[in-house]
Each structure stands twice: as structure tokens, then as C-alpha cells.
Amino acid sequence: DARVTQTPRHKVTEMGQEVTMRCQPILGHNTVFWYRQTMMQGLELLAYFRNRAPLDDSGMPKDRFSAEMPDATLATLKIQPSEPRDSAVYFCASGLLLAISSYNEQFFGPGTRLTVL
Amino acid sequence: GENVEQHPSTLSVQEGDSAVIKCTYSDSASNYFPWYKQELGKGPQLIIDIRSNVGEKKDQRIAVTLNKTAKHFSLHITETQPEDSAVYFCAASILEGGADGLTFGKGTHLIIQP
Numbered sequence: 001d002a003r004v005t006q007t008p009r010h011k012v013t014e015m016g017q018e019v020t021m022r023c024q025p026i027l028g029h030n031t032v033f034w035y036r037q038t039m040m041q042g043l044e045l046l047a048y049f050r051n052r053a054p055l056d057d058s059g060m061p062k063d064r065f066s067a068e069m070p071d072a073t074l075a076t077l078k079i080q081p082s083e084p085r086d087s088a089v090y091f092c093a094s095g096l097l098l099a100i101s102s103y104n105e106q107f108f109g110p111g112t113r114l115t116v117l
Numbered sequence: 118g119e120n121v122e123q124h125p126s127t128l129s130v131q132e133g134d135s136a137v138i139k140c141t142y143s144d145s146a147s148n149y150f151p152w153y154k155q156e157l158g159k160g161p162q163l164i165i166d167i168r169s170n171v172g173e174k175k176d177q178r179i180a181v182t183l184n185k186t187a188k189h190f191s192l193h194i195t196e197t198q199p200e201d202s203a204v205y206f207c208a209a210s211i212l213e214g215g216a217d218g219l220t221f222g223k224g225t226h227l228i229i230q231p
Contacts, residue, residue: 004160033218043161043206043221056218091160097216104214108153108160 002026004094004109012115018080021112023092024073032075033093033106034060034067043091049075050097082116089113119144121209123222131230136197138225140207141189147209150183150190151219155204164205165192168213194227202229 005024013019025032033048047057052069060067064083069075079086093106120143130136142150148169153161167174167181167190174181178197183190194201204226208219 031216033215035219042223043208043219045218045220048218050216059218093160095214095216097212097214104212104216105151105163105166106215106219108162110158110160 004092004107006090006092006109006112008112009110010113010115012117013082014117015083016081017116018078019082019086019114019116021077021090021092021114023075023077023094023109025075025092025094026096026107027073029094029096029107031095031097031106032069033095034075034077035091035093035108037089037091037111038087046077046090079114082114084116087114087116119147119209119211119220121207121220121222123207123225125225126223127226127228129228129230130197132197132199134197136192136194136201136227138192138205138207138227139189140191140209140222141187142209142220143188144209144211145185145188146211149210149213149215150181151208151215152179152181152192153206153208153221155206155224161206197227197229199229199231202227 034046046060047067089111091111092109095106097104123140151166155161180193204224207222
């Protein structure tokens, strides 16, 4: 049963600390997304990669957030330094997104719940 | 950019009755409209989607309708069951499958009363 995995599932940290969240996309998927979910803003797109290349990170605070794909099986989202307003659930999603007319779908991971004190 | 509005924020229905959730979008270039179900502590799961060249799509008790002229789409759940209780999100994107990223509505908490 192929699924997106995320680690850690929960993270509590102090303001100012560095936080790294990891995502393993479904094997063979070529696109990885990072979304953030909060009560106030709902689900927001932060960034996404296709074939490991960053395509759009306009939803991400540039000064403290960074997203990378060191290889096809790992995507990371890093916050440095973290702030209380970063507290949220961070979801990774992956998909095999090919030609526009193909059947495409995004599969979400279980999320990382981040609490910054 | 795209803006997706979703109503109602909470919907309570009796088991066996129907539930309807409505969304509007702002970008006429959007072509892909999925609906996700999120259970407590889990990630969103796709339950049905519709593309701009289709007006209606059904899958058992779930149906989605799309009116591109009015820029709105709706989710219909018939014969609701307790396991339908969850938060439902509509979304929109320009590219198939949300290949350019999805813009989500704020969600509807559906409560099925026994």
C-alpha cells in the first residue's frame, strides 16, 4: 500500500530553534508539494517541486523557510529560526503529474504537527 | 491569484439525509476541482474530482456538479452515514490534478446526527 510518509509526526520546539520536517513521496511520483494548515488560514500551498526542481515557493516566508529535495525519495522543509506563528500542521503531498490531459491526483501524507513555544 | 470560498462552515444533518456543500472560485482559468475529506489527525484524502469539460460526476453516494459560467461547484452526499462525519474541503487549480498546486476553501465540518 503506497503512501506518503512524514517525519516527525509531532514536534514541539522553542522559539528561535531550527526545525526540519521530512517527507518521503510515493515511489515513482514526480511532483512534491508542501502545504500548511492552520485554523485561521486553512490549507495553504507553500512550495512544490517537479522532478526535484523547485517550481514555486511564493507561498513560503523566504527569510526563514527553505524547501529542498536532496533526492527523489526525500523532500525537506526547514524553518530557521522558528516563531510561535509557525505553529501549524505541515502536509506533504505527492503525485505523478504528467501531461495536462492525463489523470492526475495528489496524495497527502499524515502531516507534521509543529508547536513553537 | 485564485480565491475559493466554501459554505457552510458547519453542516449538521440527520443520518440518511442528504448534505450539500457549495464552493465558488474566482479564477476563470481554473479547470480542475477536487473535493477532499479529512478525518481527525489525518491528511486530506481525495473523494471525487471534476474537470472543466464535465458538468456532473457521480460515484456511488457522492456527486459533484460544476457551473463554469457562474464559477461555482458543489458536493452532494446522499444517504449520509456516521462515517461521513469529517471536514470536507473543496479546491481548485488551473492544471490537471492540481499540478500547479491547489487552492483550498476553508472547509466544512459535516456532522451526521444518529
